[in-house]
Amino acid sequence: MPWIESHTVLLRHRKVLQMACALSVPPVVIVGHLHALWHSVLEQQEDGDLSAWPDAMIAQAAAHTGDSTAFVRALQEQKLLDGKLVHDWLFYAGRYLTNKYRTSNPKKLKAIYKLHQSVSKTDSSQTKVSPRSDNLTRPNLTRPDLTEPDQPKKKIPREVATSTGTSVETWKAYAEAYRKRYGVEPVRNKSVNAMLCKLVEKIGTEEAPAVAAFYVSHQAQFYVAKMHPVNLLVADAEKLRTEWKTGRQVTNGYAVQADRTSTTGQMFKKLIAEEEAKREQIHT
Numbered sequence: 001m002p003w004i005e006s007h008t009v010l011l012r013h014r015k016v017l018q019m020a021c022a023l024s025v026p027p028v029v030i031v032g033h034l035h036a037l038w039h040s041v042l043e044q045q046e047d048g049d050l051s052a053w054p055d056a057m058i059a060q061a062a063a064h065t066g067d068s069t070a071f072v073r074a075l076q077e078q079k080l081l082d083g084k085l086v087h088d089w090l091f092y093a094g095r096y097l098t099n100k101y102r103t104s105n106p107k108k109l110k111a112i113y114k115l116h117q118s119v120s121k122t123d124s125s126q127t128k129v130s131p132r133s134d135n136l137t138r139p140n141l142t143r144p145d146l147t148e149p150d151q152p153k154k155k156i157p158r159e160v161a162t163s164t165g166t167s168v169e170t171w172k173a174y175a176e177a178y179r180k181r182y183g184v185e186p187v188r189n190k191s192v193n194a195m196l197c198k199l200v201e202k203i204g205t206e207e208a209p210a211v212a213a214f215y216v217s218h219q220a221q222f223y224v225a226k227m228h229p230v231n232l233l234v235a236d237a238e239k240l241r242t243e244w245k246t247g248r249q250v251t252n253g254y255a256v257q258a259d260r261t262s263t264t265g266q267m268f269k270k271l272i273a274e275e276e277a278k279r280e281q282i283h284t
Helices: 008-012 014-023 027-044 055-061 068-077 089-101 106-122 158-182 190-203 208-216 221-226 230-235 237-246 252-283
Strands: none
Touching (some): 008 027, 014 190, 055 068, 158 190, 190 230, 208 237, 221 230
């Protein structure tokens, strides 16, 4: 029965988190897509070369039901696919393939290794492998995660690790409020997804959805004129969070009135001070 290695760090790996953020889905969904894809590749294209597979076929093999082109592009951007070649395929399936073909079909095994060695020559992050190596996919001898060798591992802030799932909730809250106000669906694309992740990082996972919905209801002239785009939500995140928390919207009219009140108050204070100074002079 075909099998591959699956490392426990995968759910928290930066590539998975970044891809989940780009597609606006929880990281566990990406882990499921990757395993479905790897299993399909091992059964149907065991050399890991998907150059003959159209994007729709790759997405179907991964059990992804959304935009297949965007899904494949996300895999490539995160280096989970090198073009149409499964990244680090021999580190996942190398031992299985070696055991299967070492004696029965060594030429095929050599061709598979040669295919992946051609990628390693143009990518310094890859490690050259040999079909005679006994260390492939042996427990505790493979790389513990997908991070390229000879590069320091990047620490993943806790907020980033948990933000993706909440960015989905934030989008739902924003989109629902937007539909109620404008009667249409708001624009959603890769840029919007990234901005929502940024919003979660700025104000926290618990408050982001509520602040997003509050923002769409905001009556500030600038927001209304722009029809409440996500970029303004992110730019004014801290201000909007304070307003949501206090239940007080600072509109243009409110700000002008506050400025007038402050100016008037300062003028009265000045007049009172002058009057008190005159009285002191008379008494002295």
